[in-house]
Amino acid sequence: MTPAKRRSHPNPEPANLPWWRGAAIYQIYPRSFCDANGDGVGDLPGITARLDHVAALGVDAIWVSPFFTSPMRDFGYDVANYCDVDPIFGTLADFDRMVARAHELGLKVTIDQVYAHTSDQHPWFEESRQSRDNPRADWYVWADPQEDGSPPSNWQSVFGGPAWTWDARRCQYYLHNFLSSQPQINAHNPAVQDALLGVMKFWLDRGVDGFRIDALNFLMHDPALRNNPPAPHDGRRRTRPFDYQLKIYNQSHPGIVGFIERLRGLCNEYGAVFTVAEVGGDLAETEMKEFTAGDDRLNSAYGFDFLYADRLTPQLVADTQAKWPDTPGMGWPSWAFENHDAPRALSRWCAPQDVPAFARMKAMLLASLRGNIIVYQGEELGLTQVDIPFELIQDPEAIANWPLTLSRDGARTPLPWQAQSEQGGFTTGEPWLPLGEDNHARAVDLQDADPASLLNLTRALLALRKENAALRTGDFTVLHAAGDVLAFRRCAEGSRVTGVFNMGHRTAPWPAAASPAGRVLHAVNGAAPGTLPPFSALLIEE
Structure with missing residues (x-):
């Protein structure tokens, strides 16, 4: 499984950029x-x-x-x-x-x-729930009930229902923003x-x-x-x-x-x-x-x-x-x-x-x-x-x-x-x-x-x-965004790339703000300079 042949001239980035930038x-x-x-x-x-x-x-x-x-x-x-x-x-x-x-x-x-x-099976929580005065007693979010026994606040869980569950060991509620089996850390x-x-x-x-x-x-x-x-x-x-x-x-x-x-x-x-x-x-x-x-x-x-x-x-x-x-x-x-x-x-x-x-x-x-x-x-x-x-x-x-x-x-x-x-x-x-x-x-x-x-x-x-600095780390300028058509320009030192995309299922007119001139780096679904069939796109190096 060898990578596909590259299609553009390399535009190397500055050597001081970290590996993850544009990764x-x-x-x-x-x-x-x-x-x-x-x-x-x-x-x-x-x-x-x-x-x-x-x-x-x-x-x-x-x-x-x-x-x-x-x-x-x-x-x-x-x-x-x-x-x-x-x-x-x-x-x-x-x-x-x-x-x-x-x-x-x-x-x-x-x-x-x-x-x-x-x-709730983590040893930290198992210790925390044993009492109010153990070494990890406040490693999780515990709170007393309100006077009527209801939860300490009205907070709700992402997965449905109150974000508080009663624990009889401590006679307190513990917080969980997700499942009740996922107690909240007290960070x-x-x-x-x-x-x-x-x-x-x-x-x-x-x-x-x-x-x-x-x-x-x-x-x-x-x-x-x-x-x-x-x-x-x-x-x-x-x-x-x-x-x-x-x-x-x-x-x-x-x-x-x-x-x-x-x-x-x-x-x-x-x-x-x-x-x-x-x-x-x-x-x-x-x-x-x-x-x-x-x-x-x-x-x-x-x-x-x-x-x-x-x-x-x-x-x-x-x-x-x-x-x-x-x-x-x-x-x-x-x-x-x-x-x-x-x-x-x-x-x-x-x-x-x-x-x-x-x-x-x-x-x-x-x-x-x-x-x-x-x-x-x-x-x-x-x-x-x-x-x-x-x-x-x-x-x-x-x-x-x-x-x-x-x-x-x-x-x-x-x-x-x-x-x-x-x-x-x-x-x-x-x-x-x-x-x-x-x-x-x-x-x-x-x-x-x-x-x-x-x-x-x-x-x-x-x-x-x-291999192209503009696509990996360059800036992004929108040239056209209307209807089904998007056009933008990516620029970095020594590299300028224009992208034109038709996101619709009908042929679309070429946007006037995007020049069709340049070398096509890649095109899909029949796109060509000046031509945008359904779901087509191309990248042009200026």
Whole structure:
């Protein structure tokens, strides 16, 4: 599986830029990537065995979703031991082999860190809940009931119902912003911060190159436990009590920035470590910029703008790029069209009959954005959302809110490696989720052998991005964003690239603001200078 031939003259970047600036990162969801032992669940040895595929894409790094010891009530985002591997995924030795192989292939390794909460089976919480005066008594958020016995505040859980659960041992409530089995860390406590930084050091010492900090804006709460005010009704349907409030006091405390600065200080001791925050919610843009402002905070923030958008439009792209201008003091964004929590983009953004063409245009757009780009496993194959019947659903949020919440399982289905294998080459056993018939037919081996496949297009686009300074780190200027047509210019020293995209299913006129002159670096779906068929796009070097 050799990378596609490059199509442009290299425009090297300044040597002082860190490896992660403008990087392409491949997200691996371990349960669904590759199963090496036949139990139906993906694992670390499976990842190691298939890293050649990832390296051949031309990405700079992998991001591995949680593999830590966990009861798996939220599939690894409920951590019972931050410094070990859950047996379902393998061992620490397996992790070390994965890192070594990734580094041999020139891939950096980024992993999740879930600091806002742990599992209720974590030893810290098991000790904390025993009494009000043990050494870890205030490592979690505990509070007395109100006079009538009701919870300390009106805060609601993301997964439905009150964010407080009564514990008879302490005769107090504990806070959980997600499942009741995910108690909230008290990160106001300096000892807790020290312990979390110790976790990060543990993985840095094992050779990790970067971290995605999960749900970072949930890390600290208002110690006064003030009630959240009601959210003004904006016409959207509300399916959870969580949606009825402005989340002012249960999250987003200003003290989070102080912890970020401590975290960045530790990472600086290890060199070019990449740090990216996951930040969602009502104040996402403000917090993303706050968490990444300056050299003493995080390197990047992970935006949700595309992940839950019902449509891909020129205006959406223009708006997202305008939020992160190339100005002093502004942070650096990271973009994803898909991930393990959001429905597959092709199932949100186009009709089934348009998937092949739309996927090619979408791949070119992702490769053209300013910021880091994150390719979710299977996106390079054009995987679509799988309809999981209720009896097979594993997602706790979907089960709790059935049928109003779309199951996240539909985007977590196993990766198809071999078209002729009964289980797609993912496992020799029964997979934990079905692959989906349509996705089985998009297997890696079929696409690898087809020069015109989406897989080989993705390789070519990522190679183009890597070698062209304008596409990797240049500024982004919108020339036209109206109707179905987007035009922009990316500029860096020695490189200027114009992109023109038709996101609609009809032929569109060429925008007057974009010059058709120059050398075509790449085009899809029949695009040519002055000509924009349905779902077509091209990049022109000026």
